[in-house]
Amino acid sequence: MSENSENVDASRAPRRIGKPASRVSRLFESRQLGWAAFAIAVLFPFVLASNYAMSIGTTAVIFILLASGLNIVVGYCGLLDLGYIAFMAVGAYTSGIISKAWELPILFTIPAVLLMCILAGLVIGGPTLRLRSDYLAIVTLGFGEIIRLTANNLAITGGPSGIYGIPGVSLFGLDLSGPVPYYYFCVVVVALMVLGSARLGKSRLGRAWRFVREDEDAAEAMGIHTYKVKLAAYIFGAIWGGIGGVLFASHLSAISPQSFVFLQSALVLMAVVLGGMGNTRGVVVGAVVISLLPEFLRDMGNLRYVIFGVVLVAVMVLRPQGFWPSRAYEPDLPPAVKDDAGGGPDAPVTTAKGGTP
Amino acid sequence: MSPLLEVNELQIAFGGVKAVNGLSFSADAGEIVSVIGPNGAGKTSAFNCITGFYKPVSGTVTLDGADITGKRPAVIAATGVTRTFQNLRLFPDLTVLDNVRGGMHLYGGQNFVDALFHTPRYRRSERAYTDEAHRWLDFVGYKGGRGIPVRNLAYGQQRQVEMARAMARKAKLVLLDEPGAGLNHSEKRDLLELCRKIRDLGAAVVLIEHDMGVVMEVSERVVVMNFGREIADGTPDEVKRNPAVIEAYLGKEDEPGPDEAGPGGPERGES
Numbered sequence: 317m318s319e320n321s322e323n324v325d326a327s328r329a330p331r332r333i334g335k336p337a338s339r340v341s342r343l344f345e346s347r348q349l350g351w352a353a354f355a356i357a358v359l360f361p362f363v364l365a366s367n368y369a370m371s372i373g374t375t376a377v378i379f380i381l382l383a384s385g386l387n388i389v390v391g392y393c394g395l396l397d398l399g400y401i402a403f404m405a406v407g408a409y410t411s412g413i414i415s416k417a418w419e420l421p422i423l424f425t426i427p428a429v430l431l432m433c434i435l436a437g438l439v440i441g442g443p444t445l446r447l448r449s450d451y452l453a454i455v456t457l458g459f460g461e462i463i464r465l466t467a468n469n470l471a472i473t474g475g476p477s478g479i480y481g482i483p484g485v486s487l488f489g490l491d492l493s494g495p496v497p498y499y500y501f502c503v504v505v506v507a508l509m510v511l512g513s514a515r516l517g518k519s520r521l522g523r524a525w526r527f528v529r530e531d532e533d534a535a536e537a538m539g540i541h542t543y544k545v546k547l548a549a550y551i552f553g554a555i556w557g558g559i560g561g562v563l564f565a566s567h568l569s570a571i572s573p574q575s576f577v578f579l580q581s582a583l584v585l586m587a588v589v590l591g592g593m594g595n596t597r598g599v600v601v602g603a604v605v606i607s608l609l610p611e612f613l614r615d616m617g618n619l620r621y622v623i624f625g626v627v628l629v630a631v632m633v634l635r636p637q638g639f640w641p642s643r644a645y646e647p648d649l650p651p652a653v654k655d656d657a658g659g660g661p662d663a664p665v666t667t668a669k670g671g672t673p
Numbered sequence: 674m675s676p677l678l679e680v681n682e683l684q685i686a687f688g689g690v691k692a693v694n695g696l697s698f699s700a701d702a703g704e705i706v707s708v709i710g711p712n713g714a715g716k717t718s719a720f721n722c723i724t725g726f727y728k729p730v731s732g733t734v735t736l737d738g739a740d741i742t743g744k745r746p747a748v749i750a751a752t753g754v755t756r757t758f759q760n761l762r763l764f765p766d767l768t769v770l771d772n773v774r775g776g777m778h779l780y781g782g783q784n785f786v787d788a789l790f791h792t793p794r795y796r797r798s799e800r801a802y803t804d805e806a807h808r809w810l811d812f813v814g815y816k817g818g819r820g821i822p823v824r825n826l827a828y829g830q831q832r833q834v835e836m837a838r839a840m841a842r843k844a845k846l847v848l849l850d851e852p853g854a855g856l857n858h859s860e861k862r863d864l865l866e867l868c869r870k871i872r873d874l875g876a877a878v879v880l881i882e883h884d885m886g887v888v889m890e891v892s893e894r895v896v897v898m899n900f901g902r903e904i905a906d907g908t909p910d911e912v913k914r915n916p917a918v919i920e921a922y923l924g925k926e927d928e929p930g931p932d933e934a935g936p937g938g939p940e941r942g943e944s
Binding site for chain 1: 746781
């Protein structure tokens with residue numbers, strides 16, 4: 317109690333989490349967890365390999381990719397984006413249109429997808445990122461709708477009926493379009509992308525994103541060009557979303573504007589918030605929950621959305637910082653002491669990594 | 674040789690209020706200059722203008738001969754200006770070390786490709802960032818935990834972290850906006866020592882301070898502001914004897930007649 321009264325800023329109290337790492341939180345921060353998650357994803361088809369399970373699994377994996385992309389924008393940089401699914405639409409339509417028009421394998425469309433996503437990031441981010449918080453959210457909401465309505469009304473995007481017959485993935489002559497191979501393909505791609513977003517978060521650029529999130533003026537005073545940094549977050553988010561769109565288009569082989577409605581943006585955002593903004597691991601957990609929970613509740617018929625909603629509200633009330641929030645902690649040994657404390661938890665990591673099989 | 678920082682006839686207006694009205698002063702490398710004045714004299718506004726947070730109506734700010742008037746704060750910071758804020762502006766949810774790394778953004782040393790592939794360049798620059806952060810925390814005499822979020826620190830420690838972050842910018846010009854506010858006596862002693870250490874690194878230190886003891890002891894030169902412009906500029910002793918300064922701080926003896934420092938009478942509540 318006395319601790320709380322000292323800290324006047326009680327509204328942000330739930331995020332005050334920073335005691336030195338206990339054994340449990342060390343476990344939660346260990347590097348092996350990522351491998352464990354990857355192993356679970358790889359082993360899943362051995363447990364359940366029906367077409368239905370594979371389809372759900374692939375959708376969930378793609379959803380993880382989207383959530384980790386939105387995490388860059390919302391979690392790291394603190395920019396509330398309510399139209400994130402627009403970038404997925406850009407990626408899906410670009411690869412769909414190009415692969416159909418020139419009968420290209422879908423992987424060959426990726427350079428064009430990247431280009432279009434960067435362009436979309438610039439076009440959407442350019443004007444909107446001068447706005448702050450609430451205004452930004454409303455404008456991104458608008459842009460999300462603009463992209464969907466554009467796709468709904470253009471001839472090249474197939475109008476309301478969308479695009480059919482988008483090819484599956486093949487790699488070095490190997491057909492990966494079957495349910496199980498495609499699932500594995502998605503797992504590998506998404507694992508790499510998730511790792512990438514986590515690494516970005518721990519870099520100079522990732523720190524700059526957090527500085528902007530925490531205090532834009534202070535960041536600016538330290539020479540961080542906040543506009544460029546925010547635009548970079550937007551572009552990376554767009555690329556992650558666009559790749560998600562490619563996987564999505566190839567998975568369903570058909571896309572239409574109905575796939576990119578606001579509800580989808582909201583669900584991705586929910587995954588990020590529920591999982592724990594700014595922490596890749598939390599976001600992955602959040603994405604899995606959001607994409608799989610409705611499936612587990614399928615027996616309940618229409619009631620499942622009610623239960624889904626109640627669960628979400630309950631989580632947000634009981635744990636507003638998300639399942640697994642990012643935790644600001646790092647070993648605090650100054651360089652001189654580090655050498656003496658050779659047995660410390662952080663020093664031998666690099667050598668130990670080589671030793672473990 | 675022209676001085677490092679030169680502020681010339683600076684004017685800032687908010688609607689009809691001229692917060693800064695024709696301020697001119699300068700600061701040299703290796704010099705500690707204090708800016709003092711009653712509340713509302715325009716000291717912080719002037720700082721915000723020098724660092725680019727406010728756009729001046731007229732006047733110029735030059736740093737090392739280069740015109741930085743009205744540029745973006747990040748651009749001004751890149752030319753070699755660093756600052757602290759009157760009310761702490763740290764990154765509350767980030768660790769102490771990360772906060773200090775905030776001052777090092779312009780060191781560069783890696784790009785996103787390095788980060789994605791964890792190249793040797795990335796590892797090297799990350800290690801350098803961490804070493805530097807420790808070095809600057811040592812420099813300001815910070816003794817607390819370094820891997821914990823700054824929001825958990827005591828106020829005096831947060832001040833130190835903000836100082837370390839500002840110093841990590843390695844700027845030619847260091848602007849300190851009331852660095853002593855809320856510090857106890859011994860912390861203020863340390864602050865004086867720190868200001869001298871910063872000066873000895875060759876930077877120009879400009880500080881806003883209300884504690885006259887601090888001001889008179891540490892500064893080589895004192896600029897007194899009132900009503901948005903300087904009313905005196907000189908060594909502490911000169912300033913102490915300046916009648917305009919005494920008037921601004923203690924008020925004028927009861928005599929009729931307009932006041933030459935600016936419109937309206939000086940604030941009497943100030944001590």
